[in-house]
Amino acid sequence: MRILLKLSGEALAGDKKTGFDEETVRKVALQVKELTEKGTEVGIVIGGGNFWRGRTSENIDRVKADQIGMLATIMNCIYVSEIFRSEGMMTNILTPFECGSFTKLFSKDRANKYFAKGMVVFFAGGTGHPYFSTDTGVALRAIEVEADCILLAKAIDGVYDSDPATNPDAKKYTEVSIDEVIAKNLQVVDMTASIMVRDNKIPMRVFALQEEKSIVNAANGNFNGTTVTV
Numbered sequence: 001m002r003i004l005l006k007l008s009g010e011a012l013a014g015d016k017k018t019g020f021d022e023e024t025v026r027k028v029a030l031q032v033k034e035l036t037e038k039g040t041e042v043g044i045v046i047g048g049g050n051f052w053r054g055r056t057s058e059n060i061d062r063v064k065a066d067q068i069g070m071l072a073t074i075m076n077c078i079y080v081s082e083i084f085r086s087e088g089m090m091t092n093i094l095t096p097f098e099c100g101s102f103t104k105l106f107s108k109d110r111a112n113k114y115f116a117k118g119m120v121v122f123f124a125g126g127t128g129h130p131y132f133s134t135d136t137g138v139a140l141r142a143i144e145v146e147a148d149c150i151l152l153a154k155a156i157d158g159v160y161d162s163d164p165a166t167n168p169d170a171k172k173y174t175e176v177s178i179d180e181v182i183a184k185n186l187q188v189v190d191m192t193a194s195i196m197v198r199d200n201k202i203p204m205r206v207f208a209l210q211e212e213k214s215i216v217n218a219a220n221g222n223f224n225g226t227t228v229t230v
Helices: 009-016 022-037 062-086 107-114 134-144 178-183 192-200 212-220
Strands: 003-006 041-046 091-095 119-125 151-155 175-177 204-208 225-230
Touching: 003 009, 003 022, 003 091, 003 134, 009 022, 022 041, 022 062, 022 212, 041 062, 041 107, 041 134, 062 091, 062 119, 091 107, 107 119, 119 134, 134 151, 134 192, 151 212, 175 178, 178 192, 178 225, 204 212
Parallel strands: 003 041, 003 151, 041 119, 091 119, 151 204, 175 225
Antiparallel strands: 204 225
8 A cells, every 4th residue: 555644844843833843753753654564655745834834925926935835845854754764764855856965856766666665755845836735746746656545634633614613513524525625615635636636536534643643543544534535
């Protein structure tokens, strides 16, 4: 089985909300290690929100803001990769553009070679282009490497019909189709990513990162979250 795990930058920051919380990252690493030791191939995409939210500023050109965001995801992947290595895993980081000796240039063949060697593969730098989110980056890489499922680790424990933070009567879905997600704009991932996973038939599992063994449980399909079917 091959999964693509999406982590938010904010989740890795823990209660600090910015930068890194090493214990949070270590807990993620131990769960991923458990999966890889059982033969699951794991790719990871990390957002950059613990460093940069450029789209909230009106004073910075959108292209430049998105480029800063791409670099933030690379910093995150380098850090998390090193924590994974400290727990005994082999890792590699792929980017859609050259970063000197920091990363390797992405290709499907290279990713498959690393997976075959039992490595955890980090896909950093988004799509390499502005105007695309890390959601779209996750969908694109999942399609390219033919992942069986996308795991979305969030601060919220699944998909709701409205915002549970503002609506106490919000209904949580245990299962919802991607067509309904798109029709109702449920914002599991952005619209571009939603259409991509629908057209390429890649299911998603949405869950709260902070729950005990959340990544392992989601990968096994026995989890307290939402399955997005295709």
